[in-house]
Amino acid sequence: MMQVECIIKLGGSAVTAKDHLETEKLDEIRKFAELLKLQILSERRIILVHGAGSFGHFQAKEYGVAQGYHSNKGDAQNGRAKMGFCKTRVSVTKLNHIIVNEFVSQGVNAVGVSPCGGWVTDHGSVVQSDTASIQNLLVEGYQPVMHGDCVLDRHQGCTILSGDTIIEKLCSVFEPKRVIFLTDIDGVYDKPPSHPDAQLLPVIKVTHDGCLSVPVATTQQAHDVTGGILKKLSTATSIVTESKGFTTVFVCRINSSAASNLITHGELLGELGTEIKMQFREDV
Known part of the structure; x- marks a missing residue:
C-alpha cells in the first residue's frame, strides 16, 4: 500500500450540532472545504473520515444497533x-452527502466511501476492510471521504463501526505521518472542558506499553454510541504505539490556526492544540 501524508478525522461535534437531530454546521464544513482545496492543489495525499454527530447516533441509540440482533430477544426485537x-x-x-457536496462545490474531487458491505467486524473488531478501494481512488486523484457506519458483525449480526476505529485500521495500512482529530474544542483537557479548572494538555506522551503521561478525566453524551473522548484517546494511543512513534496524533479545533498549520506544515507552530506522541527513553 502507498503511504499517505495524513489522515484527518472531522469529529461529529465539529461538523454537527450534536444535541440537535440531524443538524449540520454548514459554515464549518464550507470553511474546511476551502482549506482542503488548497491541500489538494498541493498534491498532498489525505484520507478524510468524519463522525456522525447528530446524524445516526440518535437512531443507533434508540434501536440498539451497536448490540446487534443475533440474540435471544425474540424476532420482534431482532427485527427492530x-x-x-x-x-x-x-x-x-x-x-x-452534505459534506461531500460542499467539497465538490469547492472544486475538490471528493468521493463518499461507506464502510457498509466492505468492512466486517467480529465482536466489534475489524476482520475485513476494503482499504484497496481507498488506495485506488487516491491513485486516480480522488479524495476519499469515509464515515462512521453500520456494518455487519459475524457474532452479533451488526454493530456500529466508529470513525475512530476506521482510522486505526487505515493507519496500519497507509502509515501516515500524522493523524489530525478536528473537534469543537482546542484539544484534550485534563478534565471535561466545561469544568472551570480544566487545563488544555499541549503534549501527551505515550509509553511503549500504552500508558499516558498525564491523567485525563472525561465525560460522554448519553446518545454517543461510539465511545466519546475515551475512544479517541484509546485510538490515539493505539496508533502511536502500533507505529512505534512514527505516527503522531494531534487534536485541535476545526478551522483554527492550529488546524491550518497542522494540515499545511505538519506542526502546531505554537497554536492551541494537543500533540499525542511516543515517549522515548531520551525523553524521560
Missing part, C-alpha cells in the same frame, strides 16, 4: 435492530 440499522445508515449517509 435491523430496522434501526437501516434508519441509522440513512442518517449517516445523509451527512456524508
